[in-house]
Amino acid sequence: MPLIMISGFPASGKTTRANQIRDFFNAKITEQSASDSRVAKFKVHVVSDDSLGVSREVYREARPEKDARATFYATVKRLLSSNDIVIADGMNYIKGYRYQLHCEAKALLTPSCVVHVGVPAEKCKEWNATKEFGEESAQAVREPYAPDVLDNLIFRYEEPNPMTRWDSPLFVVPWMDDIPGEDIWNAMVNNDAVKPHLATVLKPATEANYLQVLDKATQDVVSVVLEHQKTNGPGGSVAIPEASNKLELPPTHIGLPQLQRMRRQFISFNRQHTAEKSRLKSMFVEYLNKELE
Numbered sequence: 001m002p003l004i005m006i007s008g009f010p011a012s013g014k015t016t017r018a019n020q021i022r023d024f025f026n027a028k029i030t031e032q033s034a035s036d037s038r039v040a041k042f043k044v045h046v047v048s049d050d051s052l053g054v055s056r057e058v059y060r061e062a063r064p065e066k067d068a069r070a071t072f073y074a075t076v077k078r079l080l081s082s083n084d085i086v087i088a089d090g091m092n093y094i095k096g097y098r099y100q101l102h103c104e105a106k107a108l109l110t111p112s113c114v115v116h117v118g119v120p121a122e123k124c125k126e127w128n129a130t131k132e133f134g135e136e137s138a139q140a141v142r143e144p145y146a147p148d149v150l151d152n153l154i155f156r157y158e159e160p161n162p163m164t165r166w167d168s169p170l171f172v173v174p175w176m177d178d179i180p181g182e183d184i185w186n187a188m189v190n191n192d193a194v195k196p197h198l199a200t201v202l203k204p205a206t207e208a209n210y211l212q213v214l215d216k217a218t219q220d221v222v223s224v225v226l227e228h229q230k231t232n233g234p235g236g237s238v239a240i241p242e243a244s245n246k247l248e249l250p251p252t253h254i255g256l257p258q259l260q261r262m263r264r265q266f267i268s269f270n271r272q273h274t275a276e277k278s279r280l281k282s283m284f285v286e287y288l289n290k291e292l293e
């Protein structure tokens with residue numbers, strides 16, 4: 001059964017996403033088992049550094065990292081079978097490594113996909129410092145990366161490219177979005193071809209980091225608006241650094257939830273198009289002006 005490769009920066013919420021996908025798939029299996037004997041046999045596995053007892057410190061030196069990758073690879077390969085769905089919850093940051101895992105799935109005539117957890121580096125650094133992990137009852141202590149190890153891994157990260165067959169279908173999950181569970185299930189279990197839509201991206205390899213830049217540019221604009229309202233009260237014309245146009249605020253106060261909603265919408269619209277990075281702030285200001293008219 002399918003291989004779902006998670007990919008993302010260290011401490012970007014990969015395990016959080018892997019667990020959400022596992023829970024979604026388990027719910028689907030429970031729901032469909034009575035009517036579909038094929039689905040009734042499915043079992044979902046999550047393979048991660050934590051489940052293999054691999055310390056974050058292995059990423060400091062090439063040799064232990066290589067050994068850890070080999071262990072991870074062997075575990076995924078061993079679990080892949082006609083009835084087992086494997087979620088490879090690792091950074092999977094080397095494109096050659098993703099290629100090899102994709103070939104393992106292909107050899108078993110089963111599909112694979114990549115779920116790219118798109119989170120800006122700054123957020124990963126912030127989250128790396130949090131000690132708790134998991135929701136309410138299932139809290140465990142997570143081992144953080146040393147700051148130099150974290151920086152180095154971010155530097156070495158090779159972003160998935162949906163133009164390559166081993167990185168497709170590619171599902172990009174920005175940090176503020178829900179997982180596209182239904183789409184992943186359909187692509188992996190029902191073998192549905194994934195049509196390009198909001199959860200998938202088609203972008204040239206040259207636009208690496210596009211999602212992170214989009215996230216940061218829009219967040220910056222939201223911060224300026226909040227700051228302006230705090231200092232000057234509602235309404236007014238706001239100059240946004242690095243944007244060629246001004247934001248015209250209505251006379252009523254715009255709250256953070258409303259701003260975030262418009263920001264998410266804008267990100268959804270622009271996720272597929274690799275707009276010029278330098279134009280993103282002006283485009284977002286233009287979008288806000290239209291929405292707030």
Ligand SMILES: Nc1ncnc2c1ncn2[C@@H]1O[C@H](COP(=O)(O)OP(=O)(O)OP(=O)(O)O)[C@@H](O)[C@H]1O
Nearest residue numbers: 009010011012013014015016127130132133134175
């Ligand atoms: N979308 C999110 N919003 C807020 N906090 C989050 C989100 N996703 C993850 N976190 C927090 O960030 C921290 C790291 O999350 P998680 O362990 O899932 O990341 P990871 O990428 O699997 O890390 P590692 O690289 O160490 O395996 C946790 O404390 C988690 O609660």
